[in-house]
Amino acid sequence: MPSVGRRTFYAIDKLIDNIETVAGSVTSAFHDQTVRIGVTGLAGAGKTVFITSLVHNLLTQKRLPLFSPLVGGQIEAVMLTPQSDQTIPRFALERHLDDLTAKDPRWPESTSQLSQIRVTLKYRPSRLVTRNLTSTRLLHLDFVDYPGEWLLDLPLMDMSYEEWCKQIQQLITEEPRKSYAENWIQACKQLQAASRFDERAVEALADKFRSFLLKCKTSEHRLSNLQPGRFILPGDMAGSPALTFSPLLDFEKQKGDDVWSYRRIMKDRFESYKKNVVKPFFKNHFANLDRQFVLVDLLGAIEAGSSSVKELEGTLDQVMQAYRPGKLSWLSSLLLGKRISHLYFAASKADLLPRDQQQKLGSLLRSFARAKGDRSLYLGAQIDFGALAAIRATEAAEIKQNGQVIDAIVGRSKDKAEKSVIFPGDIPTDLRDLRNYEAGDFTLPRLAPPTLTAIDQGGIPHIGLDRALDFLLKDAIT
Amino acid sequence: MTSTRRKPLSVPLVDVESAVVIKEEDSEQVSTPTQLPRRTSKRRSVFTWFCLSVLGVIAFILGFDLWLFTNELVEIHPVLGYSVLALAISATLCLLYMIGKEFFALRKLAAMTAVREQAEQAFAFDDEKLAQKSFRQLQVHYGKVPELAVANAELRKHQNEGYSGIELLTIAERSLLEAIDKKAVSLINAQARNTALLTTISPYAILDVLITAWRNLRLIRQLSELYGAKPSFFGSMKLMEQVVAHIAVTGGMEAGDSLISELFGGSFLTKLSTKLGEALINGLLTARVGLTAMSQVRPLPFNALPKPSVKHVAKDIVKEFKDRLV
Numbered sequence: 036m037p038s039v040g041r042r043t044f045y046a047i048d049k050l051i052d053n054i055e056t057v058a059g060s061v062t063s064a065f066h067d068q069t070v071r072i073g074v075t076g077l078a079g080a081g082k083t084v085f086i087t088s089l090v091h092n093l094l095t096q097k098r099l100p101l102f103s104p105l106v107g108g109q110i111e112a113v114m115l116t117p118q119s120d121q122t123i124p125r126f127a128l129e130r131h132l133d134d135l136t137a138k139d140p141r142w143p144e145s146t147s148q149l150s151q152i153r154v155t156l157k158y159r160p161s162r163l164v165t166r167n168l169t170s171t172r173l174l175h176l177d178f179v180d181y182p183g184e185w186l187l188d189l190p191l192m193d194m195s196y197e198e199w200c201k202q203i204q205q206l207i208t209e210e211p212r213k214s215y216a217e218n219w220i221q222a223c224k225q226l227q228a229a230s231r232f233d234e235r236a237v238e239a240l241a242d243k244f245r246s247f248l249l250k251c252k253t254s255e256h257r258l259s260n261l262q263p264g265r266f267i268l269p270g271d272m273a274g275s276p277a278l279t280f281s282p283l284l285d286f287e288k289q290k291g292d293d294v295w296s297y298r299r300i301m302k303d304r305f306e307s308y309k310k311n312v313v314k315p316f317f318k319n320h321f322a323n324l325d326r327q328f329v330l331v332d333l334l335g336a337i338e339a340g341s342s343s344v345k346e347l348e349g350t351l352d353q354v355m356q357a358y359r360p361g362k363l364s365w366l367s368s369l370l371l372g373k374r375i376s377h378l379y380f381a382a383s384k385a386d387l388l389p390r391d392q393q394q395k396l397g398s399l400l401r402s403f404a405r406a407k408g409d410r411s412l413y414l415g416a417q418i419d420f421g422a423l424a425a426i427r428a429t430e431a432a433e434i435k436q437n438g439q440v441i442d443a444i445v446g447r448s449k450d451k452a453e454k455s456v457i458f459p460g461d462i463p464t465d466l467r468d469l470r471n472y473e474a475g476d477f478t479l480p481r482l483a484p485p486t487l488t489a490i491d492q493g494g495i496p497h498i499g500l501d502r503a504l505d506f507l508l509k510d511a512i513t
Numbered sequence: 514m515t516s517t518r519r520k521p522l523s524v525p526l527v528d529v530e531s532a533v534v535i536k537e538e539d540s541e542q543v544s545t546p547t548q549l550p551r552r553t554s555k556r557r558s559v560f561t562w563f564c565l566s567v568l569g570v571i572a573f574i575l576g577f578d579l580w581l582f583t584n585e586l587v588e589i590h591p592v593l594g595y596s597v598l599a600l601a602i603s604a605t606l607c608l609l610y611m612i613g614k615e616f617f618a619l620r621k622l623a624a625m626t627a628v629r630e631q632a633e634q635a636f637a638f639d640d641e642k643l644a645q646k647s648f649r650q651l652q653v654h655y656g657k658v659p660e661l662a663v664a665n666a667e668l669r670k671h672q673n674e675g676y677s678g679i680e681l682l683t684i685a686e687r688s689l690l691e692a693i694d695k696k697a698v699s700l701i702n703a704q705a706r707n708t709a710l711l712t713t714i715s716p717y718a719i720l721d722v723l724i725t726a727w728r729n730l731r732l733i734r735q736l737s738e739l740y741g742a743k744p745s746f747f748g749s750m751k752l753m754e755q756v757v758a759h760i761a762v763t764g765g766m767e768a769g770d771s772l773i774s775e776l777f778g779g780s781f782l783t784k785l786s787t788k789l790g791e792a793l794i795n796g797l798l799t800a801r802v803g804l805t806a807m808s809q810v811r812p813l814p815f816n817a818l819p820k821p822s823v824k825h826v827a828k829d830i831v832k833e834f835k836d837r838l839v
Contacts, residue, residue, distance in 0.1 A: 100671060100684040103817070107687075385675060393675040394641070422675065431673040434522075441519070460521035478521035498675035 069119070069175040070511050071323055073375075075183040076330030077259050077350065078252070078268065081383045081425055083143050085330060086152065086178055087131040088425040088495045089504070090115075093154055093176075098494035099501035104158065104512040111171060112157040118177065119153070126152035126180055135426070135495075140484040147268040149181045149320060158512050174512060181320060183329070184264035186357045187350065188313045191262055192365060196302040199262075200286040211342070212258070215250040219243040223284050226297060237279060237300065241266075244281040255474070257339045259350040265312055277311050280304035318369050321357070326377040326507050329354060330423075333382040333400050337462060340474040351404060358416065377507045378418045380404055385498045386424035387479055389442035390431050392462055393498060396422035402466055419506045424498035428482045432456055446482040455480075618745030622752070625742050628654065628812045632682055636816060644678025648685060651812055654741060655689050664688040686817045694811075697739055698821050701803035702829050704732045709796025709830055713789060725795045729753070732799060733806045740810045756805045793830065800826035 076082050092098050093113050096105060104110050118125060127150070131143035156174045191199065207216040222243045226236050245266045251258035252267060261267060265278055272278055280301045336347040357366070358375055382400040385393045401420035429444040434456060443458040460477035463469035487495060579601055587594030628650045635644035652668065655661055668685055676684065708728045712721045733752050734744045742748065800823050808815070 100667075100687070101676070101680055106684075390673055390675065394677050424675070427674070443522075455523050457524075458519070458522040461518050476518060476521075478523070480523060496674070502680065 067173045067175065068511075069177060070508070071177045071179060071325050072507065073321070073324040073327040074178055074180045074330070075186065075328070075354075076383070077183040077332065078145060078147075079335065080183070080330035080332045082180055082330055083131060083145055084135075085328070085383070085423075085425040086126055086180055087128060087135065087143060088497055089500055090126075090128055090152060090154055090178065091132060092494045092497065092500060093156075093504075095494040098497065099504065101501035102504045103509055109161060109512060110156050110158045114155055114157075116153050116155040116175065118151050119175075120151065123179075124148065124150045126150040126178065128152055135484055136487050138488070140486060142484055146180065147182065148270040149179065151177055151179050153177050156512065161513055176508070179320065179324065181316075182264065182268045182270075183354060184261070184268050185270075185313075185316055186264070186321075186354050187260065187262055188264045188309075188316075189353060189356055189366070192309055192313060196282075196305045197286055199305065200282040200284070203282040204284060211254060211256045212251060215254065216247050219247045219281070220284065223281070227283060232297065232300070237281075237297070240281045241279045255339060256346070257335060257343045258346050259343075260346055260353060263308060263312075265308070272312060276304055277307045280308065314365075314369070317357075317366060322369050324375055326511075327358065327375050327379070328503065328507070329378070329380045330383045331380060331400060332384065333396065333403065334384050334387060334462070334477075334479055337469065337472055337477050338474070338479045340476075341470050341472055344469055344472065348403070355404070375416050377510075378416050379503050379507050380418070380420045381423035381499070381503055382421070383423055383425070384479070385422035386427040386429045387444065387446075387459055387482070388422075388462065389444055389458065391442045393422050395462055395464070397499075399462060399465075399469065403469070417506075419503075421499050421502055421506075423500065423503060425495075425500065426484060426487075427496040427498055428485045429457075434458060444480075446480060447485075449481045449483045614743075615745045615747045618743040618748045619751070622737065622742045622745075622748045622810070624650070625654065625740070625810065625812045629814055632812075632816075633814045635679060635682070636814065639679065641678050644682055646678075647813075648678055648681045651682075651685055651689070654812060658741065660692075661689055682813060683817045686813050690811065690813060691818060693739055694807075694818060694821070697736055697803075697807050698826075700735055700739065701732065701800055701807065701821075702826055704728055704735075704803060705796045705800035705826055706830055706833055708799040709792045709834070712795045713792040721791065721795060725798060729799055729802045732803045736803065736806050737810045740807075740812065742810055752806055752809055755809050756802050759805045759809075760801060789834070793834070796830045797823060797827055800830070 074082055074086055076085075094115065096110070096113060099105050115128070126146075134141045134143045154176045156176065157171050158174060159170065160172050194202070206212050207220070219240070222240050226240050229236065248261045248266050251261055263278075265272060269278055283298065283301060286298070331347070331351065333347070336343045358378055380400060382396045385396050388396060397420055400422070404420060429446040432443045432445045434441045434443045441458055443456050445454050445456055447454045457480045459479055462477065463472055485496070583594045583598050583601070585594075586597055628647050631643050631647040631650075634640060635647055652665070656665055658665075667688060668681070671681060671684055708725055711724050711728070715721050715724060730749060730753065733749050733756070737748060737752060738744045804821060804823060804826070808820070
């Protein structure tokens with residue numbers, strides 16, 4: 036008799052087990068939800084610091100008073116979880132945090148390739164239907180960090196090699212590009228005069244072109260609208276033929292179209308760059324994004340003067356093209372009807388401004404980007420703009436000068452031991468004013484990171500992260 | 514334009530004597546108490562002047578009578594006369610004290626209303642300056658409340674963290690008012706239930722009315738105390754007036770009535786007893802009065818937090834009734 040009883044018990048036990056597995060698989064469909072959030076910006080806009088601070092502040096759940104699902108008590112837990120895609124490098128959060136919280140803090144080094152990190156939120160659903168089905172749900176946030184330079188390859192897709200050469204030739208007639216390009220022009224002329232094909236010469240020319248682009252980028256003019264993007268940030272394809280080419284001068288006048296002509300080879304590599312580098316990025320990574328942060332170093336452009344502002348305007352225009360694929364048929368077909376639902380443009384490094392100017396920075400960016408065309412082109416994506424500082428490296432201060440009180444900031448310069456009181460200047464009030472700015476009207480301090488030894492309890496001090504998060508994620512948590 | 518642009522400047526901290534570093538914890542620099550704006554001076558109507566004059570005449574007559582009376586008493590016996598005089602003086606002093614207290618209580622209430630109205634406008638028109646002003650006044654109002662010390666310190670910190678005035682108001686609503694709101698709603702719940710229960714057992718209709726009125730006034734007093742306005746007679750009256758006006762505008766008891774039948778599903782309780790139905794209506798009225806009063810004494814409009822509705826309170830009352838009856 037006892038054996039029968041035991042057998043029945045086992046049977047029931049097994050049945051319960053089975054039911055649990057089935058029920059688990061049914062409810063997990065209601066549980067898990069993934070939102071892929073792209074984070075981009077041109078090098079120097081502060082992407083790495085941004086993600087580090089954002090994720091850390093989410094994990095500590097402090098310092099985000101405007102992120103309504105969190106302060107409303109809807110979110111129960113936040114944790115780091117393993118990412119779903121095993122082939123993409125993980126964003127090195129811990130290493131960057133170590134850099135920032137070291138006794139002698141350093142700004143984390145910038146990354147030059149795609150990386151990803153997953154944060155999972157456990158929350159109580161507020162929508163009636165889901166609330167009755169499950170008590171808590173999981174929302175996976177995949178933050179995907181990719182260089183904004185890669186977005187700038189978009190215009191290449193619609194260009195033939197001939198057109199591209201023509202465009203480059205046009206661009207280098209003007210300063211400041213003209214003087215930076217001298218080396219490359221020389222090399223190009225030499226190469227085109229030679230008759231025999233030499234791979235080393237191609238490599239050398241491509242290298243010269245790359246250093247021309249880098250010079251443009253790092254110069255005081257801070258040129259940003261530079262193609263091809265992988266020449267500046269090659270990612271994992273450095274050295275391959277697809278990244279070893281260069282435009283040629285006076286392309287139409289060139290003769291010869293046989294397999295070993297420079298003309299033919301360069302053209303082939305250009306096409307292969309488009310096919311094997313640009314397109315796969317948009318197909319494999321960009322097309323999967325649901326929401327997007329774009330960090331813009333507007334302050335850096337203001338500091339560098341009007342030519343840089345103009346350049347940034349063009350760059351931003353290119354970047355925005357990627358988010359309104361209506362005009363670009365090849366991109367629309369890649370996206371397959373998927374689209375980015377929320378787009379947040381943030382002017383970074385707002386902490387370098389006195390507190391009365393921080394708000395103005397956001398609205399300046401808004402008018403800066405608004406001037407660029409019709410909102411309906413974004414296919415219904417919601418767009419917002421704001422000022423932001425991923426890490427606040429300054430304190431507020433006031434200077435009394437000639438009987439006037441000026442809002443200023445206090446921070447420690449990178450090369451100095453003690454703190455300074457800094458007034459960086461007034462930022463432009465509107466677009467017209469912005470175009471009149473010259474170098475010297477506005478000076479950005481280069482500050483060392485603040486001491487962040489006790490951030491585990493309090494979170495990293497920031498400006499505007501919660502505002503951005505609230506805009507981007509509020510409606511995903513329902 | 515260029516001439517008004519201020520030039521960049523950077524000096525070591527030690528060299529500047531006049532620089533003031535605003536410490537995160539130090540709020541005094543930021544929130545200097547500002548004088549609350551007076552309401553735009555109301556032009557006194559002829560009627561008010563008439564009433565004031567009549568009151569003055571009465572005061573004169575009373576004073577004169579009192580004077581004559583004391584004089585007569587002094588002639589009869591000085592002790593009698595002077596004790597009456599002393600009593601009269603003490604009565605006058607008490608009256609003055611009461612008037613003063615009422616006056617300050619009313620000013621406090623008006624100040625809170627002003628804060629709310631400014632905040633409402635700031636939200637409606639996205640007015641940054643008004644929002645800042647409203648926020649500063651809110652800090653003056655709640656800055657010294659010991660229970661809110663932590664929230665206040667956080668708020669002072671946020672002022673330097675690049676938040677706009679409107680965002681600060683949103684944060685303040687959550688951090689300062691969420692707990693108070695919860696208390697207020699449970700208070701309203703309790704009072705509405707009490708009114709309903711008391712009127713169920715009261716034998717006369719007139720008693721129902723008295724009970725409801727008494728309970729409502731009490732509730733208003735408690736609510737204004739909860740939100741930090743000093744409770745006062747005229748203040749409560751004024752609030753009651755506002756509440757009644759508000760309810761009249763928004764459709765009286767109709768909402769409550771339809772709500773009842775909706776909640777009962779074929780009004781099973783009302784069929785059970787008309788008395789019960791009436792009691793419920795009284796309870797709902799109290800709830801409505803309470804919620805309206807709450808939005809009148811609350812120094813901020815409902816923006817970040819959801820506005821509690823009669824429905825929630827009503828559900829609780831009905832539940833209580835069902836629990837007790839069934």
